[in-house]
Amino acid sequence: MDPADLVLRYGERVTHVERVAAREAVVEPWPGWVDPDVRAMYEAEGITALWGHQAEALHHVHAGRHTVIATGTASGKSLAFQAPALTGLAAGRSGSSLRGNRLPTVLYLAPTKALAADQLRRLAGASSFARPATVDGDNSREERAWARDHANYLLTNPDTLHHSILPGHARWTRVLGGLTHVVVDECHHYRGVFGAHVAHVLRRLRRICAFYGADPVFVLSSATVADPEVFAARLTGLDVVPVTDDASPHAASTIALWEPPLIPGLHTPGSGPDTPDAVVRRSATTEAGELLTDLVIGRVRSLVFVRSRKGAEAVAATAQRRLAEVDPELPRRVATYRGGYLPEERRELEQRLRSGDLLGLASTNALELGIDIAGLDAVISVGFPGTRAALQQQFGRAGRSGRDSIGILVARDDPLDTFLVHHPEALLGTPVEASVFDPDNPYVLGPHLAAAAQEIPLTEDDFPLFGPRTAEGVAALEAAGWLRKRQAGWFWTKRERASDLADIRSSGGAPVQIVDDATGRLIGTVDGGSADSTVHEGAVYVHQGDVHVVDHYDVEHGVAIVHRDNPEYSTMAKSVTEIAVTDIERTVQWGAAAMSFGSVDVVNQVVSYMMRSTTGGGVIGEEPLDLPERTLQTKAVWWTLEADAVAEALENADIPGSAHAAEHAAIGLLPLLATCDRWDIGGVSTALHADTGTLTVFVYDGYPGGAGFAERGYDVAARWLRVTRDAISACECATGCPSCVHSPKCGNGNEPLDKAGAVKLLDALLADAPDHGR
Secondary structure: OOOOHHHHHOHHHHEEEEEOOOOOOOOOOOOOOOOHHHHHHOOOOOOOOOHHHHHHHHHHHHHHHEEEEEEOOOOHHHHHHHHHHHHHHHHHHHHHOOOOEOOOOEEEEEOOHHHHHHHHHOOOHHHOOOEEEEEOOOOHHHHHHHHHHHHHEEEEHHHHHHHHHHOHHHHHHHHHOOEEEEEOHHHHHHOHHHHHHHHHHHHHHHHHHHHHOOEEEEEEEEEOOOOHHHHHHHHHHOOOEEEEEOOOOOEEEEEEEEOOEEEEEEEEOOOOOOOOEEEOOOOHHHHHHHHHHHHOOOOOOOEOOOHHHHHHHHHHHHHHHHHHOOOOHHHEEEEEEEEEEHHHHOOOOOOHHHHOOOEEEEEEEHOOOOOOOOOOEEEEEEOOOHHHHHHHHHHHOEEOOOOOOOOEEEOOHHHHHHHHHHHHHHOOEEEEEEOOOOOOOHHHHHEEEEEEEEHHOHHHHHHHOOOOOOHHHHHHHOOOOOOOEEEEEOOOOOOOOOHHOOOOOOOOOEEEEEEEEEOOOOEEOOOOOOOOHHHHOOEEEEEEEEEEEEEEOOOOOOOEEEEOOOOOOEEEEEEEEEEEEEEEEEEEEEEEEEEEEEEEEEEEEEEEEEEEEEOOOOEEEEEEOOOOEEEEEEEOOOOOHHHHHHHHHHHHHHHHHHHHHHHHHHHHHHOEEEEOOOOHHHEEEOEEEEOOOOEEEEEEEEOOOOOOOHHHHHOOOOOHHHHHHHHHOOOOOOOOOOOOOOOOOOOOOOOOEEEEEEHHHHHHHHHOOOOOOO
């Protein structure tokens, strides 16, 4: 079966088709300095020559230049950092040492344990000169001790480096003092608050390496990112050389954008008496399941990427059910791949996919990273994965065997997805997004300064390493009594571990424990930042398919007590949010409109929850809640419009709903231009704000101190708001739906919303906006 036949069969659902021509390889010889045993290891795998970008990267790394390799999926980036690193290890076999009696070592960092394990597998042929070992939270004490004493190629992740290796650096002097290369793989994943934390973890690593006399070359590997040398320099604090001209071969491919159809006569009830019903589209997971069915019947080896575990299971179940009607043998050739499986279960699935026994696999993003799976012919992405780089990464899983392939993006009922399938120029052939993070965020910087001081006392010579706000951060820590200045520098004063101050993957506060009242069993946790809206008293909470109702929520101690139940309703929290401008850092005037960026205080309080019937009856009740206010000090972008311009565009009664709808759509579309998710940001709209004196719409970072997303919105404001306006206008619904102005996280139950008014408001706002960046 030709996968492209699907495009013809479902033509009415396909909004765009693009064919990408095959690409020939540019080949270069191996450089003479690569150790013969290292070269023999690769030649045994059939790699007798290099692609052009590999040769370029090897040249830079061998010359001692910090390098970022930003080329496509399956372009051989691993060789570009492995070969120089392994050559350095091979040179150490002669007994020659680098510094004193320390032999060369290599540190490899991956964002996930699975990727580090995959890299370990690829090093199997290097056993004569490399002693690789993974170090992570799954190690036994004996395994970690062996790695500390004997490994010369250490594979770990930023979490373990932050919490274990750097605070205990005195036990890792052999490894840290001998480092010749530090590899930061899949570095495009380090964005937002996580990216800011990792930037400081790497600076702490550099500081400790220098303390032990090591000066390693940093080699970063990335999917295609905007300005990779700028991103890598910000992440490491070093000058970095980019390698971006992908010289690897690739077979021809077809890309199709797919929009599920509206279901005639079916509507979702409004959240209240004044809210109109919303039109409903076929589920993207149902569409993907049917697509997978057709591909498996045609013996096309296919992979479906789904954002959630539940969604992946649903896609596989749909395909298996339909395949059973065709051939009883086919359902067993479809499976699900996700986190939570045992390592041996995952390896078995990978092997079945490689061998062709599996024809269809529905996966979460566990397979999105550089884990090597060849032989796929089709990839289906259920929903835009958040960035163009991630979509390229997913589509790049197919076509590695040299055969033509197809990639299909199935749009979810979401403003960004809807915009992209109707505006292919914004998705295909367009430079990828800028990776955004802010290492100067004081909420991130402070804990890492404390951790650095506990590792080695801080001195003023360290200040440039950690950035321009370091002196301010050290002064604040000293004033709080956490650091004390002595002749040798600033020392950590507490008995606690300073590294525990920073949870590098979350800024939502301590997790709230969810406990079954009948058994006392801990059934799960929820991030402290979202607990008020998800586990308040009376909330319906679903865990692994089991439905619970919250009996008691202890805010002070972070515990929610639940019981098993099966109510015929779901719950949605309602909240009130107030926002105050504390500092205007940047502003620009567009005629009667103005765009601003600065610091804000966001005060949010969950005040009630609605009960919505699960049998189609709409809202059946609302209950008040008594929960505390929560204050977030963060960064925001906001726009204002003078009263005369507002009055010319809208009737007074239409202003709140129009501003609210524009706010929702803008939040949904910002991920197109910044590497964030809509859940990373929040918004507030008001017809008259106390600090501005006029209509104002705010979009703020959902993290203390900011994450860089709002500032990115300010930088590309004209383009962002034009895209938002066009997305609302192009949606085929009459009064608003989840594809344009409805938000799944609205604290006001999506009330009020005025789709037509939002377009008028944005037209007025953009009347004198600059044309560049559209």
